[in-house]
Amino acid sequence: MKNFINQFSQENRFSFYAPFFRVFIGLYLLKDIIITWNFNGLLYKGDSFLHPDPAAILDYFNLDTGVMREYFEIFMFSYILVILLFLFGIGKRYTAILLFIHLELIQNFAWLTLNGGDNLMKFVVLYYIFIDSYNRFSIKPLQFKNEEAKKFSNFISNLAGYSLCAHFCLVYFVSAVHKIHADVWFNGVATYYVLGSERFQGTSWNSILVQSGVFVTLSTYGTILIELIYPFLIWFKKTKYPMMVCSILLHSGIGIFMMLYDFQIVFILLQGFFLSNKEWDKLLKWIDTTIEWCKIKLTAKLKTNP
Template sequence: MKKIIDNFSIENKFSFYSAFFRIFICFHLLKKVFLSWEYKDLLYMSKSFFVHEESGLLDFFNINSNVLRENFQFFYFFYVILILFYFFGIGKNLTALILFIFYEILQNLCPSILNGGDNLLKFIMIYMIFIDSYNYFSISPKLFKNPEYLKFNVFLSNLGGFSICLHLCLAYFISAIHKIHADLWFNGIATYYTMSLERFRGTNYNLSLAKNAIFVTLSTYATILIELFYPALVWFKNTKKLIIILAVILHISIYVFMMIYDFQLVFIFVQGFFIANNDWISFYEKLKSKINKYGKQAYNIH
């Protein structure tokens, strides 16, 4: 046990990708604000079609949802400010905590529009509170004069990062188990019913693919197998890349053919936590070097 704790305290194994994912969270939340702004009256304010009793953090902080709905524009304003603070790394983990509270309250105001991606992101934002994601893409990194505080910070960061990985594995495994016990999935015809629905008709090829028995059977069972074996194969070096690629292909396929967007984006970007920190840093340095090289060439031409 002591060896595990010591290993977790040596270096932040998620320093780069946690910072990149912090930026993704900010863009993702800002996009949702932009898309929902036109419909905020119906979704969140006093004219909301969804009226319910206070739950979650609304109940915990004893917040009257009606008062919040009447002053929702002020709430939304501070929510956007928090997202921008988090983007630049201002306030660091404290900002991450307050942003999560605002995000959770926003979800409680209109839970009927949430999807699996929103639920996963909520838990990831909890883990991100404990992760030091400010060494890259922020105004300033965290500085610790006391080495013990530094070790503790690294330990919490690694614990938070591995928690995200474990949560993703658990989500896949539970999803696979439920599919196995569902008749449509067990009999290999779930894809047929899904792609036949007009609601999920993302391309002109959906109906043709739904009528192809080979495609329907393979895609149905492939989905189950990827979700079922992902939690085991993603931890081994020889199988990690393959299972991540298969998972990304699965989510891109759902994105394109079924028009389920936010859900898939969150699951795709979370995959990056399984890639080694050194690989991300190496890729980043090479990319930055190429950009600087092309920038200098363009400057010399002009």
């Protein structure tokens, strides 16, 4: 146990990718505000049939949802301010706590509009209360009084980061189990009904693909297979990259063919937490080397064929 604590305390293993995803969270939430701005009356002010779910946070302070509806403009201003502070790393973990509270409340008001990405995003923000993501893209990095405080911060940051990864794997596994117990998935015809639906006509290819029994069967069972084995194989070096590629292709396909963009972008970008700082460094160096090689080849080809 002592050895485990020491290993987790030496460095922040998510110091490279966590800041990038923090910026993404801020932009993602601001995007949601912009898109739903003209519907604030329907979603949040009680001008529609929507009734908010009970909010434990409001109950704790003995507040009614009607108060939030009455002063919604003030709440929305506070929400935007907290997002901007979080985006620029101001207030650090205290701001993350405030963001989680605001996000919990806003999702309770508009629960009918939420998708899988929104539901997962709330938990990601919860983990960011503990993750140190302020060494990059931040006004000022976290300051520590002594080495012990830094080690403790590294420990809880790494613990939260791996908890986020485990949560992501659990989402995949539970999704696969539910699919197996659904008749259309168990019988291998789920993608036929989804791609054939008018709501999910992302491309003109959808109507062609659903006519192929081979494609429908492989895509249906392939989705279940990826979601079943991903939570286990993603932790091993030899199978990590193949599983990440499969997951990215899966969610890219869903985004393209079914027009479910937000959900898929969140799931694709969360893959980055499974790469260590060293792996990110190697990957970026490889990308840089590949780009330079392509430039050299292209320049040489242009010279030989003016």
